[in-house]
Amino acid sequence: MTPQSDQPEDITQRVEQLQREARQRAEIDTALNTLFAQEDDALQFALAAEHDAKMPAIQISPLQGRLLQVLAIACGARKILEIGALAGYSGIWLARALPPDGRLISLEVSEKHAAVARASLERAGLSDRAEVRLGSALEILPTLTREAPFDLVFIDADKPPYPAYLDWALKLTRPGGVIVADNCIRGGRPLREPVEDDPATRGLSEYDHRVATDPRLVSVAFPMDNNGMDGFAISVVRTVASEGNF
Ligand code: DHB
Ligand code: MG
DSSP states (O other): OOOOOOOHHHHHHHHHHHHHHHHHHHHHHHHHHHHHOOOOHHHHHHHHHHHHTTOOOOOOOHHHHHHHHHHHHHTTOSEEEEEOOTTSHHHHHHHHTSOTTOEEEEEESOHHHHHHHHHHHHHTTOTTTEEEEESOHHHHGGGGGGTOOEEEEEEOSOSTTHHHHHHHHHHHEEEEEEEEESOSSGGGGGGSSSOOSSHHHHHHHHHHHHHHHOTTEEEEEOOOBTTTTBOOEEEEEOSSOOSSOO
């Protein structure tokens, strides 16, 4: 980077450079989405159903959906647990990464959201392997020990209990399995010190710090959504005990 002065002509050049970079980023984003993560009718149906039901448009991006599939297939996932179904959009990406006899269990606290998610999964032809369970995740999770271990757990629900969801994910995921959580960057707020005193930021901050330092996990987070302002934290459950965090 060259040092910037604040002469008017320099400011104009700098603005033009920033505009070029923004256009280039948009072009890259479009090309990557086209190449790796095109939405078909079923995914678009889920988005339309979300919109029609006046639900918040806070689903993952197509590239994040594709990333979930890459992770699921990399760990040979046959059983996936999702905490927070929303309209079933991420559930479609996840369930499509399963073999025909695989299973997705998606937990959803809102009756309306659960109904939309079930309709989206049905429309995608995935009802044979994907199921939405209605209720509070913290009440359902203890009942899932019977169905564990899971190969992949995806957390994308209310933010204050993220640390409690992580406790359950660690209990329910097999060694070599993957734990993914959405919204772990949130504009940098959970990464800032001191941590803001709001329950969502606190929950995310504790989640990030725990997955970064827990010796049972190898984790990473990087910006991938919302113009680089948000992204997943991705953790692999170690099969071999750590001798320090590398
Ligand atoms: C919110 C929740 C999400 O899971 C997300 O991806 C974006 C926003 C929210 O509650 O505002
Ligand atoms: Mg989210």
